Amino acid sequence: MERIATADTQASATPPGGSPAAASGSASPLDSGLLDAMPRQREALDAAGESGFAAPAPATALAAGPAAVSAAASTPAVPAEYVPRIAPALTALRAVRPWRLLPTPTGTPFTFCYGVLLVVTSLIARYAGPTLVGQLHQASSTDVTHLLRDPFLVLVASALWIVGGMVSPYAFLFLLVLTALERRIGGARTAGVFLFGHIVATLATEGTVGVAVLAGHLPASSLHRLDYGISFGVATSIGALAGLLRPWLGLPMVALFGWTLIQALLDFTDPMTNWGHLISLTIGVAAWPLIRRWARAARPARAANTARPAGAPRVEAAEA
Numbered sequence: 001m002e003r004i005a006t007a008d009t010q011a012s013a014t015p016p017g018g019s020p021a022a023a024s025g026s027a028s029p030l031d032s033g034l035l036d037a038m039p040r041q042r043e044a045l046d047a048a049g050e051s052g053f054a055a056p057a058p059a060t061a062l063a064a065g066p067a068a069v070s071a072a073a074s075t076p077a078v079p080a081e082y083v084p085r086i087a088p089a090l091t092a093l094r095a096v097r098p099w100r101l102l103p104t105p106t107g108t109p110f111t112f113c114y115g116v117l118l119v120v121t122s123l124i125a126r127y128a129g130p131t132l133v134g135q136l137h138q139a140s141s142t143d144v145t146h147l148l149r150d151p152f153l154v155l156v157a158s159a160l161w162i163v164g165g166m167v168s169p170y171a172f173l174f175l176l177v178l179t180a181l182e183r184r185i186g187g188a189r190t191a192g193v194f195l196f197g198h199i200v201a202t203l204a205t206e207g208t209v210g211v212a213v214l215a216g217h218l219p220a221s222s223l224h225r226l227d228y229g230i231s232f233g234v235a236t237s238i239g240a241l242a243g244l245l246r247p248w249l250g251l252p253m254v255a256l257f258g259w260t261l262i263q264a265l266l267d268f269t270d271p272m273t274n275w276g277h278l279i280s281l282t283i284g285v286a287a288w289p290l291i292r293r294w295a296r297a298a299r300p301a302r303a304a305n306t307a308r309p310a311g312a313p314r315v316e317a318a319e320a
Helices: 007-013 020-024 059-064 080-095 109-127 130-140 144-149 151-160 169-185 187-214 220-224 231-242 247-267 271-286 288-307
Strands: 043-045 051-053
Touching (some): 109 130, 109 151, 109 169, 109 187, 130 151, 144 151, 144 220, 151 187, 169 187, 169 231, 169 288, 187 220, 187 231, 187 288, 231 247, 247 271
Antiparallel strands (some): 043 051
């Protein structure tokens, strides 16, 4: 019969001061670093290839949670093939400066000052009394009678008003077209283009009215027809600017604006003014060789003004 040892027998078999492990010939869980009555810990191979137990993690690592992942491993890298496509797009985005479409006191002084003056006269026309506004418009009219009496004064005064005020399409075109033109050829030349178209188209239309009155084709009251506004100068500036733009943009712009003027002429609402717009556009297109020569002469000045430090005086374009 097999002998069964009791607890008392085992206790007596253990030498005093000795460990139970020494008596039994095997290591206890406490001596091996494991906790008794706990699930089996994960085993790890030691350096000698024998089965061992992994060392407990430091307290700081346990407090931090899962092992940290490096930023380089967690952040997806941009594929190399997309880099050549992204860089030009960012460069083009930085080059787009919408504020350059509008006049500024330093960049386009002529257009800016002229625009402020037009805002003032438009406010007067909007909020002043009807009698006063009518007298101002009549005094500024470039009709045949005023042209024969004081041509210089009325030619200048008539260009200080906008028919329809600041909500007129010509007010919007004035800001965009004259700003772009002045940035390319300078303020003095832009003023010359605008005034030349305004004066020539006015004299052509009003001269025709005078001849028609003398020939008896129009009544004498046509000598006092109200005629003022900036539309002739703006139409000339549109024609001139088209010659400085790329063909895919300049030619469609001239064609679209010209077709709009022809449609207005066919409607026969104000034939003399509509003829004046077509004459003005033709003047601007005919000035392309001169406008392009001015633009080439102004390029060094534009480059110098772009690179000049803040507060430095502007460089004026050389005469061509």
